[in-house]
Amino acid sequence: MEGKETVEKARERIIETIAQNIHLYGLTPSAGRQFGMMYFHNEPLTLDDMTEELGMSKTSMSTSVRALADLKLVERAWKRGVRKDLYQVKDDWYQSFIDLFSIKWRRSISLHLVAVRKSLSELEKLQAEEGLDEQLKETLAIDIEKLEYMRDYFEWLDRLVDAFEDHDIFNLVPPKNYLKQK
């Protein structure tokens, strides 16, 4: 086999694997393919470059590169003389993994905590009232306990994300050859 072909095949295998697994980041296989292609492309790319490389519409390239950028998987780049927007893959994948949690999970945790605290306070207020039905009292006690459990759990998750963001996780699980970027 020709050397160029071998390299191409080796790349394609990786790109396709990324495409098939990027759903864990909430992205589509196309966005994964885009990311993979960009990873092996050693220069920043414009939207038109991506259209060229992947044979998809510029609109698609625009929306998915934005999705990739929102998750901090790619970033804007600058090159003198080039007017078009340029994008490249972020080179710190460890940080990108952490960013996933900062962005997607943190938001979810926060929404849960808001809802739980609101429901909890409503039920506690109701519980304090007098002359409640026995059946209702029991339901209240059970529901409050469940909500407290949820609150503790999401507060734990929140601290877990803190531990990622603060890089404390690297003490527990040290990366090999990890050099903090800039």
Added chain:
Amino acid sequence: MEGKETVEKARERIIETIAQNIHLYGLTPSAGRQFGMMYFHNEPLTLDDMTEELGMSKTSMSTSVRALADLKLVERAWKRGVRKDLYQVKDDWYQSFIDLFSIKWRRSISLHLVAVRKSLSELEKLQAEEGLDEQLKETLAIDIEKLEYMRDYFEWLDRLVDAFEDHDIFNLVPPKNYLKQK
């Protein structure tokens, strides 16, 4: 407002929040609603109970409860005299979070590592050949470096999942009031 209504509203808020965020587990809002409903239902439920509660087809209940069970969010339960399958929400959410990684992320990590190792060994083999084009040599060196980076990263992720599974993560981020279930 009537007490019963207050409780119902408090529950609905939580259930809807879960439904809107369960996509992080790769599940649909419907499955999230099902999970939420089951959480506040203090008895194990049959598929027919769920159909009743959620007004959806039994087929849907069957497929989504299976999806929930695959992620270890719900489990089968037994009650004497009941012939139908019974399901209930698992009561250890910390463990469920860990299971998410064991199940979804571990699989993805493994697929990536297989692909990376295969591509890496192909390129290394090619690199060992004689009389290679200068341009190709350079490409090879760059791609090999990228693949090595990926390998290190996914091996780190793998160890991270180990740290979850082994509960070492609880040393770094201790849960409040966490009692290991059985």
Added chain:
DNA sequence: TTGTTTGTACAGTAAAAACTGTACAAACTT
């Protein structure tokens, strides 16, 4: 055995998401 109940496979339909092409606003060029 025959009759019933229960879960799910499968095919069809409804709903949602991904993708494309057009159109245009904003930024840049001359």
Added chain:
DNA sequence: AAGTTTGTACAGTTTTTACTGTACAAACAA
């Protein structure tokens, strides 16, 4: 200023996913 270039909003289309109803195999009951 007028003329280009560039990214994206939006409407329409295609593709995918979620959901339903029927049909049936496996388990159980009589």
